[in-house]
Structure formats: structure tokens, C-alpha cells
Amino acid sequence: MALSVDKSLLRDLPKVDELLQHFRIIELMRDNPRKIVVDSIRSSIDELRCSILDGEYTGTSEEIFDVVLRKSINRIKWSARPNLRRVINGTGVVLHTNLGRALLAESAKTATIGVASNYCNLEMNLESGKRGSRYEPLEELLIQLTGAEAALVVNNNASAVLLALGTLAKGKEVIVSRGQLVEIGGSFRIPEVMEQSGAILVDVGATNKTHPRDYRSAVTGETALLLHVHTSNYRIVGFTRETTVEELVELGSEYKIPVMSDLGSGFLVDLAKYGLPKEPSVQETVAAGADVVTFSGDKLLGGPQAGIIVGKKHYIEKMKKNPLTRAVRIDKFTVAALEATLREYLDSHRALQNIPTLRMLTEPIDIIQRRARTLQKKLRNRLNVPAELQIMPGISQVGGGSMPTAQLPTIILSCLPENMSVDKLAINLRMGEPAVVARVQEGKFQLDLRTVQQGELDMLAEVMAKVINTGEVT
Numbered sequence: 062m063a064l065s066v067d068k069s070l071l072r073d074l075p076k077v078d079e080l081l082q083h084f085r086i087i088e089l090m091r092d093n094p095r096k097i098v099v100d101s102i103r104s105s106i107d108e109l110r111c112s113i114l115d116g117e118y119t120g121t122s123e124e125i126f127d128v129v130l131r132k133s134i135n136r137i138k139w140s141a142r143p144n145l146r147r148v149i150n151g152t153g154v155v156l157h158t159n160l161g162r163a164l165l166a167e168s169a170k171t172a173t174i175g176v177a178s179n180y181c182n183l184e185m186n187l188e189s190g191k192r193g194s195r196y197e198p199l200e201e202l203l204i205q206l207t208g209a210e211a212a213l214v215v216n217n218n219a220s221a222v223l224l225a226l227g228t229l230a231k232g233k234e235v236i237v238s239r240g241q242l243v244e245i246g247g248s249f250r251i252p253e254v255m256e257q258s259g260a261i262l263v264d265v266g267a268t269n270k271t272h273p274r275d276y277r278s279a280v281t282g283e284t285a286l287l288l289h290v291h292t293s294n295y296r297i298v299g300f301t302r303e304t305t306v307e308e309l310v311e312l313g314s315e316y317k318i319p320v321m322s323d324l325g326s327g328f329l330v331d332l333a334k335y336g337l338p339k340e341p342s343v344q345e346t347v348a349a350g351a352d353v354v355t356f357s358g359d360k361l362l363g364g365p366q367a368g369i370i371v372g373k374k375h376y377i378e379k380m381k382k383n384p385l386t387r388a389v390r391i392d393k394f395t396v397a398a399l400e401a402t403l404r405e406y407l408d409s410h411r412a413l414q415n416i417p418t419l420r421m422l423t424e425p426i427d428i429i430q431r432r433a434r435t436l437q438k439k440l441r442n443r444l445n446v447p448a449e450l451q452i453m454p455g456i457s458q459v460g461g462g463s464m465p466t467a468q469l470p471t472i473i474l475s476c477l478p479e480n481m482s483v484d485k486l487a488i489n490l491r492m493g494e495p496a497v498v499a500r501v502q503e504g505k506f507q508l509d510l511r512t513v514q515q516g517e518l519d520m521l522a523e524v525m526a527k528v529i530n531t532g533e534v535t
């Protein structure tokens with residue numbers, strides 16, 4: 062039997078103007094552009110007209126106005142949601158590139174907000190009233206913290222590498238180990254960056270082994286640079302031999318060729334005593350004699366996106382004069398956030414406490430466990446459908462292509478509601494407000510409490526309970 066279509070219901074569809082006079086819509090009109098409100102109402106009326114004509118509408122004629130109103134309000138609210146939204150990170154990946162990498166320290170956040178809608182002395186020396194440099198205050202701090210002679214900060218580490226190669230080796234040869242021709246997510250490949258910079262790549266050694274003698278036999282009159290790339294996102298294990306920065310420096314001084322080290326995820330505080338792998342710090346690389354060292358601002362340093370270059374004054378000065386420096390210039394937000402972040406490092410205890418990346422990486426397991434228990438309790442109190450909530454051990458990752466072999470023991474809260482599949486739970490939580498991103502593993506929704514902030518527990522319990530209790534997208 063065909064569905065009966067009651068076309069008389071169409072007469073009860075409200076007009077756009079009628080809805081515009083409803084107090085809920087008038088309220089929404091205050092914070093939303095008129096066009097969005099009107100378009101949302103129109104689409105909602107159209108949608109209901111279609112469902113009446115298709116015989117899918119099952120309500121009464123009296124209910125039509127409310128149905129359109131509800132649809133319109135939802136549409137307006139949905140359109141008003143910005144695309145870039147807050148996410149609660151339950152993945153346990155501390156530097157998650159897809160989730161914005163490093164979280165800023167409070168001081169860096171305050172500094173950023175401070176310059177956002179106020180004027181600031183970005184390029185003015187307030188004492189003399191003359192033109193100043195946006196780089197100078199950062200350079201002083203970087204010199205103090207790393208022991209380098211000079212420093213420069215650009216947009217990100219990819220542009221730092223490009224600028225350094227283009228300045229020091231354009232049209233000349235750069236020797237690099239085959240085992241270090243890495244690709245760093247988002248199609249940043251050393252050979253391609255090298256080509257872009259105008260430098261000529263001379264790769265030496267084998268994938269697993271490169272000896273100092275391999276570099277030596279590749280040196281020609283055209284060699285402008287010896288490059289060392291920290292293979293930050295993978296490890297070659299077993300029968301391996303990497304030539305160290307020290308060895309390159311020795312060779313470089315013999316032939317009067319500068320040495321550059323791209324550290325990728327450079328860091329200033331040694332994390333080895335917190336169970337993380339021993340890797341060379343920025344200070345150690347500078348002390349080893351590297352002429353130029355590049356690293357990211359938003360990886361292990363825990364600051365804003367930036368590419369930091371430190372090294373010998375002579376080379377840094379050359380880079381400052383390269384027109385490309387202007388093209389990859391940092392903005393006032395980066396200056397503000399980076400200065401505040403670097404200031405935290407003047408006291409490494411403060412840095413470990415105040416810089417979220419460092420705090421998360423070094424957090425004792427019992428504190429993570431406590432957070433898991435708190436969340437479990439808060440969630441139990443709010444759930445009114447049965448769900449299995451289990452606390453179990455797990456492994457977090459550093460992320461951001463850093464320390465790929467690091468295994469950080471952590472605590473997971475796994476969740477298995479009875480009323481919906483884990484995949485449905487995962488997508489509903491991703492669409493939640495705030496969005497929640499976590500792992501689905503072994504048929505369970507697994508939240509790693511290492512990357513969930515203490516201040517997010519109530520919010521997280523709230524949004525999870527809402528999703529599970531209603532079984533709908535919030």
C-alpha cells in the first residue's frame with residue numbers, strides 16, 4: 062500500500078516572516094548574520110515541504126510550526142560553529158600534528174592575547190623611539206639558552222632549512238648521509254627541499270651505515286656544506302653507523318666547510334632522566350661545534366610554530382640578509398608566544414612545570430592514574446545507560462615525528478556502552494562540542510589520560526555522558 066500523502070498539511074507550513082518574529086529566532090538574530098538566519102529558516106521549510114510531499118511527515122498540522130522552528134534553530138547553530146574547534150586529545154600522542162601540535166604555556170597564551178588587539182613595540186625600540194627589530198629580543202634569549210653566537214627565527218623549521226641551505230649552499234654541493242634523506246610528514250623531503258634551495262645534493266654512504274671517510278671522499282672544491290639531519294621520525298636499528306656531528310665538525314674544520322645540523326624536534330631540557338630516549342639537545346649540538354642548528358618551535362620545545370636557527374654569527378648574518386627571510390618572517394603572535402616560552406626555560410624547573418608538552422611527557426604515572434579514576438567516577442555519576450568503564454595500562458607517544466621509539470607507560474580509560482557501537486561512539490564524540498578524539502582499539506573506545514588536561518575532566522565527562530545517554534550527535 063502506498064503512503065497516503067496529505068497535501069493539506071502544506072497549507073500549515075509557516076512563512077519565513079512568521080518565524081523571524083519568534084522570540085527564539087530574534088534572540089539568535091543578535092549573534093548571527095541575517096542571511097544565515099533567513100537561509101536556515103528557508104531550508105528548514107523546504108525540508109519539511111519535501112517530507113510532507115513524500116508522505117514521511119507523521120506529525121499533526123499543529124506541530125508543523127514547532128518542527129520548522131526546531132530545525133531552523135539547529136541549522137543556525139550549526140552554521141555558526143567555526144570550522145576550527147576545540148578538541149580534547151585522548152589519543153595519548155603529545156605532539157599530535159593533526160591536532161595542532163604543542164599547547165602553549167599560560168605565559169605564552171597571555172602574551173599572545175596581549176598583542177592580539179593592542180598595539181605593541183614589535184619593531185620599535187621604546188627607549189630610543191627608533192626602529193627596532195622583532196628578532197632581537199628572541200635572539201638574545203636564544204643565545205643565552207643555547208650558547209650559540211647568534212640566532213634567527215622564521216615561520217617553521219621547513220623554511221629554516223630552506224633558508225639555511227639557500228643562503229649557504231646555493232649552486233654548491235651539500236654532502237648528506239643516505240640514511241638521513243628523510244621525509245617529514247606533509248611531503249617535506251630533504252632531497253626536494255635541497256632542490257628548492259638551489260643546493261646540489263651529494264648523498265653518501267649506505268642506508269644503514271655512513272662513515273666519516275664517506276663524507277671525506279665526497280668533498281670537492283664545490284662542497285659548501287656538510288649536513289646532518291636528525292632522523293627524528295624513524296630509527297634504523299641493528300647493524301648501523303651514523304657519523305656524529307662531532308665527526309663532521311672535525312672534517313669540516315679540516316676542509317674549512319661549515320656543518321649544519323637539522324635537529325627537527327630540538328629541545329633545551331634533557332628528558333632522558335624521565336625515561337625518554339637520550340637524544341642530543343640544542344646546547345649539545347651547538348657545543349659539538351655545528352655552525353648552524355635548526356629546530357622547530359612547536360615540537361619538543363613546546364612553543365608556537367616557528368623555525369629556530371642558531372649558530373655562528375657570520376652565517377646567521379648572511380641568512381638575515383637573504384630576501385627569503387622576509388618571505389618567511391614570523392608575525393607578532395609568534396614573537397610574543399616564543400619569547401614567553403623561552404623565558405620559561407631560564408629556569409628548567411619552571412619549564413618542566415609550565416610548558417604543557419614537557420609536563421605531559423614527564424608526568425608521573427600515578428597522577429595520570431588519578432585523572433583516569435576521577436574521569437571514571439565523573440562519568441559513572443552522569444551515565445544513565447549501562448557502559449563498561451575500565452582502567453588499564455597503555456602506551457603514549459611523543460608524536461610530531463619525535464622520539465619514535467619512546468614508549469611512555471600511561472593509563473587508559475576504556476569505554477564500551479551497551480546502547481551503541483564503539484565506532485558510532487567515536488564519530489559522535491568527534492562531532493561533539495568540544496570534539497573528543499581518541500583511539501578505537503580492541504573493540505573499545507580508549508582514552509589516554511596523559512594528553513587529557515586536568516581542567517578538561519568535567520567537560521569530557523559531560524560530553525561523553527550526553528553522547529552515550531542520548532545516543533545522538535550532540
Ligand SMILES: *Cc1c(COP(=O)(O)O)cnc(C)c1O
Binds near residue numbers: 325
Ligand atoms: C619536523 C621536522 C622538520 C620540519 O619542521 P616544521 O617546523 O614542521 O616545519 C624539518 N626537519 C626535521 C628533521 C624535522 O623533524
